[in-house]
Amino acid sequence: MKRLFTFILLFIFISNSNAQNENPNYDAKLAEELGADDYGMKQYVFVVLKTGTNTTTDKTFTSDCFKSHMENINKLVTEKKLIVAGPMSKNENNFRGIFILDVKTFEEANELLENDKAIKEKILAVELYKWYGSAALSQYLEASNKIWKINP
Known part of the structure; x- marks a missing residue:
């Protein structure tokens, strides 16, 4: 009898501990739409933009390159491939900005960046990293546009 009672208490404890790990607000449809795994996360490509090797002083050329850079950013946002973008303040690493791209591979990321003249002309250089983050990050875009x- 004592063993049965211990077993029942153990069963209740295990059942309650599993229930505490489940999210009462879980929306399976939204999770699927966003490509979330069971933890609400997904794979992205994190891009660090750095000062490139092209150190031209031609202001017209540089301006044209950065115009293309902004056009590509806007295109990627429209296509829902660019989740986060922004410049960085001056730093000793020559980091200029970051992107978080809603793609899984470096090949996909490079295809999205190939139309950016600032990157193509080596005004900016890129470093790509795989990044695992919240699948809900894409929801940020809707609010940010308002x-x-x-x-800019």
């Missing part, structure tokens, strides 16, 4: 007052 809060800017002046187009």
Whole structure:
């Protein structure tokens, strides 16, 4: 009898501990739409933009390259491939900015970046890293487009 009672208590404890790990707000449809795994996460490519090897002083050329850079950013946002982008302040590593791309492979990332003239002309260099983050990160884009007052 004592063993049965111990077994029942152990069973209740195990059942309760598993129930505490389940999310009561879990939305299976949304998780599937966002490509989330069981932890609500997914694979991205994290891009570090650095100062490239082209150190031209031609302001017209540089301006044209950065115009292409911004056009490519806007295109990738429209295609829902670019989740996060932003410049970095001056630093000793020559990091200029970051992207988080909603792709799984470096090949896919490179295809998205090949139309960026600042990268193609080596004004900017890229370093690619696989990054595992929240699948809900793409939801940020909808809100971010509603809060800017002046187009950068």
